[in-house]
Amino acid sequence: MTRKQRRMTIIGGSLAVLALAAALVLNALRDSIVFFSTPTMVAEKHVEPGKRFRLGGLVQPGSLQRGDNLAVTFEVADGNAKLPVAYKGILPDLFREGQGVVAEGALDANGVFKADTVLAKHDETYMPKDVADALKKQGHWKDDYGGKPADSGKSSNSGKTSDAGKPAATTAQGNPQGAVR
Amino acid sequence: MIAESGHYALVLALGLALIQSIVPLIGARLNDAALMNVARSTALAQLLFVGASFVALVMLHVNSDFSVANVYENSHSMKPLLYKITGVWGNHEGSMLLWVSILALFGGLVAAFGNNLPLSLRAHVLAVQAWVASAFYLFILVTSNPFLRIANPPIEGRDLNPVLQDIGLAVHPPMLYLGYVGFSISFSFAIAALMEGRIDAAWARWVRPWTLVAWIFLTLGIAMGSYWAYYELGWGGWWFWDPVENASLMPWLSGTALLHSALVMEKRNALKVWTILLSILTFSLSLLGTFLVRSGVITSVHAFATDPTRGVFILLILCLFIGGSLALFAGRATSLKQGGLFAPISREGALVLNNLLLTVACAVVLFGTLYPLAMEMLADFKMSVGAPFYNLTFAPLFAMLLLAVPFGPMLAWKRGDLLGVTQRLLAAGVAGLVAVAIVWGWARGGSALAPLAIGLGVFVIAGAVTDIVERTGLVRLPFATVLHRARGLPRSAWGTAFAHAGLGVALIGIVCETTWNSEYIATMKQNGVAQIAGFDVKLDGLLQRQGPNYREMIAQFNVSRDGQPLSVMTPSKRSFTTRGSSTTEAALLTRGASQLYISLGDATAEGAIAVRIYYKPMVLMIWWGPVLMAFGGVLSLSDRRLRVGAPKPARAKQRLQPAE
Numbered sequence: 001m002t003r004k005q006r007r008m009t010i011i012g013g014s015l016a017v018l019a020l021a022a023a024l025v026l027n028a029l030r031d032s033i034v035f036f037s038t039p040t041m042v043a044e045k046h047v048e049p050g051k052r053f054r055l056g057g058l059v060q061p062g063s064l065q066r067g068d069n070l071a072v073t074f075e076v077a078d079g080n081a082k083l084p085v086a087y088k089g090i091l092p093d094l095f096r097e098g099q100g101v102v103a104e105g106a107l108d109a110n111g112v113f114k115a116d117t118v119l120a121k122h123d124e125t126y127m128p129k130d131v132a133d134a135l136k137k138q139g140h141w142k143d144d145y146g147g148k149p150a151d152s153g154k155s156s157n158s159g160k161t162s163d164a165g166k167p168a169a170t171t172a173q174g175n176p177q178g179a180v181r
Numbered sequence: 182m183i184a185e186s187g188h189y190a191l192v193l194a195l196g197l198a199l200i201q202s203i204v205p206l207i208g209a210r211l212n213d214a215a216l217m218n219v220a221r222s223t224a225l226a227q228l229l230f231v232g233a234s235f236v237a238l239v240m241l242h243v244n245s246d247f248s249v250a251n252v253y254e255n256s257h258s259m260k261p262l263l264y265k266i267t268g269v270w271g272n273h274e275g276s277m278l279l280w281v282s283i284l285a286l287f288g289g290l291v292a293a294f295g296n297n298l299p300l301s302l303r304a305h306v307l308a309v310q311a312w313v314a315s316a317f318y319l320f321i322l323v324t325s326n327p328f329l330r331i332a333n334p335p336i337e338g339r340d341l342n343p344v345l346q347d348i349g350l351a352v353h354p355p356m357l358y359l360g361y362v363g364f365s366i367s368f369s370f371a372i373a374a375l376m377e378g379r380i381d382a383a384w385a386r387w388v389r390p391w392t393l394v395a396w397i398f399l400t401l402g403i404a405m406g407s408y409w410a411y412y413e414l415g416w417g418g419w420w421f422w423d424p425v426e427n428a429s430l431m432p433w434l435s436g437t438a439l440l441h442s443a444l445v446m447e448k449r450n451a452l453k454v455w456t457i458l459l460s461i462l463t464f465s466l467s468l469l470g471t472f473l474v475r476s477g478v479i480t481s482v483h484a485f486a487t488d489p490t491r492g493v494f495i496l497l498i499l500c501l502f503i504g505g506s507l508a509l510f511a512g513r514a515t516s517l518k519q520g521g522l523f524a525p526i527s528r529e530g531a532l533v534l535n536n537l538l539l540t541v542a543c544a545v546v547l548f549g550t551l552y553p554l555a556m557e558m559l560a561d562f563k564m565s566v567g568a569p570f571y572n573l574t575f576a577p578l579f580a581m582l583l584l585a586v587p588f589g590p591m592l593a594w595k596r597g598d599l600l601g602v603t604q605r606l607l608a609a610g611v612a613g614l615v616a617v618a619i620v621w622g623w624a625r626g627g628s629a630l631a632p633l634a635i636g637l638g639v640f641v642i643a644g645a646v647t648d649i650v651e652r653t654g655l656v657r658l659p660f661a662t663v664l665h666r667a668r669g670l671p672r673s674a675w676g677t678a679f680a681h682a683g684l685g686v687a688l689i690g691i692v693c694e695t696t697w698n699s700e701y702i703a704t705m706k707q708n709g710v711a712q713i714a715g716f717d718v719k720l721d722g723l724l725q726r727q728g729p730n731y732r733e734m735i736a737q738f739n740v741s742r743d744g745q746p747l748s749v750m751t752p753s754k755r756s757f758t759t760r761g762s763s764t765t766e767a768a769l770l771t772r773g774a775s776q777l778y779i780s781l782g783d784a785t786a787e788g789a790i791a792v793r794i795y796y797k798p799m800v801l802m803i804w805w806g807p808v809l810m811a812f813g814g815v816l817s818l819s820d821r822r823l824r825v826g827a828p829k830p831a832r833a834k835q836r837l838q839p840a841e
Contacts, residue, residue, distance in 0.1 A: 009525040014537055021541045021578060025548060028573035033553075036563035054565060070704060070782075070791055089702055090782030090791045093415075093754075093763045 034104060039081035042107075049107045055083060055115070061097045076101060076113070087115040184249050187237025188328040191278075194230040194285070195318035197223045201311035205304035217300050220307035221292045227314065228289035235269075235282045238327055242269050248334035251275060251327040257340035257759055259730040267350040268341040273475065273491075274327035276354060280471070281317045283355075283362040287391075288314065291366060298387065305373030306366075313365055316498045324491045340730065340759035349409030356402030357429055361467040363395025364436055367443075368464030371457045372506055375513040385447035385456065390818055392443060392460075396436045397814040403429050404807035415765035415780040417795045419694075419803060422571050427550045428470030434543035435463040438536045445532050449594060451521030452529070454514045455536070461510060465503040466543070472499050473550070527597040531589035538582040545574045583637055583684060587644020590677050591651065609647045613640030627696035634692040641685030645678040676817030680810045687806025690774070693799035701794040704785060714796035716777060717741045718750075723790060731755040733766075736781055736790060740770060752779045752792075774801040 036054045037047065047053060055076055063075035070089055074097075075082045085103055095101065095118065103115035201223035208216025238251070242265050247253040255272045256265060270279040288310045295303045321327070370388045374380040406429070411419040420426065439459040445452045476492030523529035549566045557563055587609055591602045617636035624632065650656065652674060653666045701713045711718045721737040733755040740747045752768035767780040775798045782791025 003522065006522070006525060010530075010533060013525070013534070017537050017541050017578075021545055021574070024574040024577060025545060028570045032566070032569035032573055034565050034567060036565065054563075066785075070702060090793055093765060 036102075038078040039076055039083040040078050042083055043081045047107055049109050049111075052104065052106045054102055054104045055085065055113055056100070056102045057083075059095070059097050059099055059101050064097055076103065083113050084111075085113045085115050087118055089118075091118055183237050183240050183244075184246070184328040184330060187234045187241070188326065190230045190234040190237065191318060191322060191328075194227050194234065194281075195315060195322065197227045197230065198311045198315040198318055201227065202308055202315055205308045209301045209304045212301075214300060217304035220304050220311075221295075224285075224288040224292035224307050224310070227311075228285040231278075231282050231285040235278055238275060238278060239266055239269050241328075242266065245338065247336070247338050248330050249327075250329045250331050253331060253335055253338045255341050256338040257730055258337060260341065260346070261729055263348070263351065264341060264346045268345070270354050271341050271345040271350050274321070274325045276358075277317070277321050277325050277475065278327055279355065280358055280362060281314060281321065283358045284310070284314050284317065284365060287363060287366050291369075291391075301377065302370075302373055302384075305376055306369045309369035309372045310365065313369075313502065316501070320491075320494050320498065324494050337759075340757060343731070343755065343757040343760060343762055343764045344413060346757075346764075347409065347413055349405065349413065353402060353406045353409055356398050356405055358402075360395050360397075360399025360402050360436075361429070361432060361470060363391065363398060364432060364439075364460075364464045364467050366391040366395070367439060367460040368506070371460035372509065374457060374517075375509050378513060378516045380453055380457070380517050382447050382450050385443045388456075388460070389440070389443045389447060392436065392440055393814055393818050396433070396440055397811045397818070399429070399433050399436060400807050400811045400814065403433060404804050404811075408804050411800075412767050412769060412778075413764070415767055416793060417698075417767075417778050417780075417797060419800075422549070422566075422568050424550045425470075425474050427546050428466075428473045431466040431543050431546050431550075432463055432470060434539050434546065435459060435466055438539040438543075439463050441532045441535050441539075445521075445529050449521040449523065449529055451523060452533070453517050457514065457517070458510060459536070459540075461503075461506045462540075465499075465506070466547075468499050468502060472496060523594070524596040526592070526599050528589065528592045528594045530597070531585065531592050534585055535582065535589060538578055538585070542575055542578045542582070545578065546571070549574070580634070580637060583641050583688065586641050586681050586684060587647070590648050590674075590681070591644075605651060606644055606647060609640055609643035612643040613637065616640075624697065631692050631696040635689055638685040638688035638692065641688065642682045645682040645685070648681075649675070649678045671820055673817040673820040676813040676815075676820070678813070679816060680813030683806045683809030683811075683813060685806075686802050686809055687804075690799050690802025690804075690806060694797050694803060697798050698800075699796045702792070704782075704789045704791050706787070706789045709789075711792070711794055713777075713794050714798075715742055716747075716796065718777075718779070718794055720790070720792070721749075723784065723788070726753075728755065730759065731757045734781070734784065736779075736792070738768070738779060740777065750777070750779050752781050754781045771801065774799045774805070776800050 034052050034054055036056060037045070038057050039055070042055070057076040057078040060075035060077045060082060063073075065073050067073070071086070072088070072091060073084060073086050075084050077083075085105075087103065087105075102119040103113065104117040104119075105113055105115035108114050201220055204223075205217050205220035208214070208219065241249050241252050242256050243262065245252065245256055245258040245265070247256075251272065251274050255268050255275070260268065268275075270276040288307060291298075291303070291306060291310070295306075298306070367388050370384065370391075374384055403426075406426070407419045410421070411417060439456065442452050442456045442459055446456045472492075472495045476495050521529070549570050553564050553566055587606055588599075588602055591605060592599070613636040616639035617632045620632035620635050649667075649670075652670055653663045655663050658666070699714045701711050701718075703711065705711060705720045707720055707722050709720050711720075717740070719739045719741070721739055723734060723736050726733050726735060733753045735751050735753040738750045738752075740750055748770050750768035750770055753766045754763055755766060756763040765780045767778055770777040775796070778793075778795040778797060780793045782793065784790045
């Protein structure tokens, strides 16, 4: 083989691997990404049942009801709209009424959000960034919503649980293998 | 006084770093040995001052000096001493100080042990090292000063985030940083080589051990972090494809590629330009990781509150170093002479394939990490890219890589005999296929891919064993000869075998855990029995206990199998009064490589408690794998050729040349 042929073999191989990777990525992007919505966005956009998404908002005070065998229902609100959520399993350590929450799952035929994952943060003043942004955008941001992520200067280091790369949240998963499947 | 001294020491370190950034380069221009040697002294002095600054912060934390904001926000007088110390880097400011301390440590090591380096190369390397250091000292002093005082000191601190009050914090961040920051050395060497316009096999021989050290720590750091998340977060997950985890995985992937391409360069003097590029990319990814973690730009389970000034500052550092180094690369790379021809089917070719797949896999992870960010910024909608994405993209690429792994070390340099290697790997292939058949017949449920993946893992392990068997002549030769040969085998050959086998071990663990994991989630009353994977888990009762800075509720479980009592497990739930938050302490029962895992939920009014019980088959193999890889790395590091160091002729030649 000449030097040129060798080089072409390597370049050709590289391009083949790159093309393969691009194809894999494009294929994966079609159905494996999950969008984030607030109850208002759900109400406006009319999300079809069965389509997975992440729901973020505040747990409506007084809406949490525990049923048999670890079934829980609660409502997620963002000021404009509310959405009932059903979940089965153990809620994260810091799940509280009136606090920010992010749940992953899909709507069922009755318009109830069936969550299989519930995320809440490990801090008494924490508000998930998605939720805070969405609330601010809709003009429902109140300063007493905890950690004020917007002006986290020296005053609000409580809202920060920074460390060198440690998961600082608890995750409750009805589907414990969710992260690896 | 301690806080002010620490602050002052850090400012002095910045001053030294600025001197070290400039003076050695002038020395190299003028070919003035005295000026070039300034780098050595300043690097060591820098280490001294940053070390002093770090010790000062540790002392403040140990003394619970709440007049310092950083201590007030992250410590508590009742906290156990270990967590007072580890709490130093359990927060933004302290962890950045740890970052620069480790950077200074590496700089100091090059200065102290770099006597056999060409003088101008050492001057250049240390100067580049000082650029990075200066940028980060400035960052700390301007945006994240850990020594700030509070005007009216409070009596008590706010305590460290309870999740971080764990031995994991003592080990995971320092290890990870030793890995991240360790890659700064290969970066500095690459930039130095570009500036000097000269690079040879001796250069690769110098870079490889540093890369290897960084890689070993990064491997262990990632594995440690994964195990920490597994036992601390309470639901048995060990990898989340979270941006912050990806941030550590990307430098690992490109660092692994660098390790292999530096090998080609050292042995065959080929792939020079590529190795330089990989060195730059690896450290760039480390910087990107620092940016992602420290700026709080990404919403994730790790997300931190955002402080835009910090984010913008790190972004500037990032652009400066990545942009600058790539521009330098673009301008100077062509001046590096290529050498060492090889056929596509050869050891070099296999290592090129390794590099290709690793970097493409790394690019996929990078895409998955940044795509949601880009979409949020450009199209203003939010989304998350999670495990399903990586399973469809990263997994197939890595499977291809693993399939090729056993072939690499067995191919000859320059021109390899693929058919011959395939024949020699026949036994390993058969072992893999037998494993597939056994798992297929034995296992119930789970993905059809699982047996194939386990077969692949067995093939990789068997391939590593085959390589050693071939080299020592086991089976073919008399035993005494084999022993003699085994002793004569370079340690790096053993290292390769262990590291590659580690990949297979980890793969088998991952597949078993994800496929055949069983779970039991329910509320249990006293004397209630849960049955899972053949175990009977009986709740004996609940009791309360007071810890140093928390109260805990302990549940006592009696575990038995077929009526035989095995063990008592005591998971607990701790509530920390200062932060008003709680953590879940899972209980683990290890049986071989498998684990029974119990964590607690909330107690109900009637004295029942929500529990999560998992049986995770072969789960420990997930972490044994990386430990094996790191052990392989250590063996390789102790190889004779790396101890002996670079050959002398390159040095002699260098002295005669004018710099630049």
